[in-house]
Amino acid sequence: MGYVAIKGGGQAIQGAEEVLEALRTAEGEHGTPLTMQAIENQLRLLTSRIVSEGGLYHPQLAALAIKQSQGDTLEAAFALRAYRSTKPRLLETSAQDTGSMRLIRRISSAFKDIPGGQMLGPTYDYALRLMRLDLANESAETFRAVAREFLAETPEPNLPDTFPKVVEALRAEGLLPPVENHTETPFDITREPLIFPVPRSAALATMARAETGSILALAYSNMRGYGDVHPTVAELRVGYLPVMLPHPITGEPVEVGEVLMTECEVVAMYEDDDSKGAPTFTLGYGACFGHNEVKAIAMAILDRALQKGMRDGPSNPSEDPEFVLLHIDGVDSMGFASHYKMPHYVTFQSDMDRLRTTQKKHESVKQQDVNEGVQ
Amino acid sequence: MNQTLNKTSQRSQWPRQLMAVPAAEVIAAAATLASQHRVEDVTLPQAGLALMQLRDSALNEAYYPGEIPLASARVILTSADGTQHEGAAQVMHDSATFARAVAVIDAALAANLPGSEVVAPLLNRGAALLAQQSVTRKKMLARTRVDFALLGTTDEEDGDE
Structure with missing residues (x-):
């Protein structure tokens, strides 16, 4: 079925933009525009969600996208992706090492004692999910004092810049498969279409940009029983990854900036080694831009599920690469859902014509049955 | 009084330290250097994106989590005595002008050219801000260090130290 273009409506479309702006500024004389910094x-x-789903680590532009979209995360991610599509790609970095992350949080649900210790960092994990009514009328003075007092009252700690990874300790004990040397060029989902089968690097890249709710829903299906990953979080870490590039003249590694990231490794059911090696745990991996813990965990679970699906064939939806990877992109799925709002007058006219024709046939058959019954 | 460059300041850290201070001040410092030395672009300063590659720590495979902003520049400074000095910069920034300023500073500092002392206060301030940022992050870790006790294995059930 083809589509038929429409024309006209220019004034109304312009008016719709004005109405959106009018609603954004509806506080009127008493309103204060949101600042990018706020x-x-x-x-x-x-902001973290948008840099992740937009696939571009640019917190300032993500904040602007949130502002212009009035808080719609799908629209904001769309705007950020549209921006990135207008910019030239200057280079590709070498593979960055997340072991050099400057952490603000690291936890393990596998071990109580991990090398370097566990630090909860900024988290709601153990907080009461009750409304904080004091924030409703927060004064500027109170607001400004919080961070200042926290910094003043916390003694300067003697901590290292980086911490060892829990999976390395597991690997050293022979509980994980040994590291293999991979030299394949990763799949670039921004330049190549997903034609299945795709390599794992395509799956990881797609999941890193996935819409949080979508990737969580599919991972949740696995957690609830449509799968058998049964994950344990070996380590979840949040921190700033220094991005290193060679100096164009000296070749010496130079830090060109840093990227806030969330990374998660889950340990899953152990498997016998087909090559007669000792059985080891299996791993799932998730890492994305920004502070997005649920997304990183969901990604790690799906990575492990997809590894199984790619190897043995899928036995449930979360193990099916095509099902997972084609249904977790927010901009794709939002675009498809939104397109139903566009005029479909001709196609629907066609649907109505077919329905009326079928109704007439149905009526004539019914009349014929009545006539035959009478006779 | 002129500041001298902190001895711990290394070329590999200059871009990061300069990004920690206001871009306008960096551009102004580079303009001061450019008034004393002739600046030529080796390549046109550019602002765009870089595709970031990451190595996963589970199976050691590389993938692309997304892109980052990147600006780059490469220049040659010619001193009054005719000697030439090359500088370059790649920074996570949107401004090609800023990258060019960092490249000018890179060339001047690497060759210790006359006038480069104008940059020392900026680098020292940038280093101090980064050190403060590092302390803040470590305070977040230290304040939330946790050592959970397994229920029923200790006499002190309500302690968290």
Whole structure:
């Protein structure tokens, strides 16, 4: 079935943009425009979500996208992707090592004692999920004092810049398969279409940009029983990854900036080694831009599920690469859902014509049955 | 009084330290250097993106989690005596002008050219801000260090130290 274009409506479309702006500024004389800094810092987890789903680590532009989209995460991620599509790609970095992350949080649900210790960092994990009514009328003075007092009252710690990874300790004990040397060029999902089968690097890249709710839903299906990953979080870490590039003249590694990332390794059911090696645990991996813990965990679970699906064939939806990877992109799925709002007058006219024709046939058959019954 | 460059400041850290201070001040410092030395672009300063590659720590495979902003520049400074000195910069930034300023500073500092002392206060301030940022992050870790006790294995059930 083809589509038929429409024309006209220009004034109304312009008017719709004006109405959106009018609603954004509806506080009127008493209103204060949101600053980029306020969005980036006070709505930092929302900003994190957008840099991750937009596939571009640019917190300032993510904040702007949130502002212009009035908080719609799908629209904001769309805007960030549209921006990135207008910029030239200057280079590709070499593979960055997350072992050099400057952490603000690291936990393990596998071990109580991990090398370097566990630090909860900024988390709601153990907080009461009750409304904080004191924030409703927060004064500027109170607001400004919080960080200042926290910094003043916490003694300067003697901690290293980086911490060892829990999976390395497991590997050293022979509980994980040994590291293999991979030299394949990763799949670039921004330049190549997903034509299945795709390599694992395509799956990881797609999941790293996935819409949080979508990737969580599919991982949740596995957690609830449509799968058998049964994960344990070996380590979840949040921190700033220094991005290193060679100096164009000296070749010496230079830090060109840092990227806030969330990384998660899950340990899953152990498997016998087909090559008669000792059985070891299996691993799933998730890492994305920003502070997005649920997404990183969901990604790690799905990575492990997809590894099984790619190797043995899928036995449930979360192990099916085509099912998972084609249904977790927010911009794709939002675009498809939104397109139903566009005029479909001709196609629907066709549907109505077919229905009326079928109704007439149905009526004539019914009349014929009545006539035959009478006779 | 002129500041001298902190001895711990290394070329590999200059871009990071300069990114920690206001871009306008970096561009102004580079303009001061450019007034004393002739600056030529080896390649046109550019602002765009870099595709970031990451190595997963589970199976040691590389993938692309997304892109980062990147600006780059490469220049040659010619001193009054005719000697030439090359500088370059790649920074996570949107401004090609800023990258060019960092490249000018890179060339001047690497060759210790006259006038480069104008940059020392910026680098020292950038280093101090980064050190403060590092302390703040470590305080977040230290304040939330946790040593969970297994229920029923200790006499002190309500302690968390």
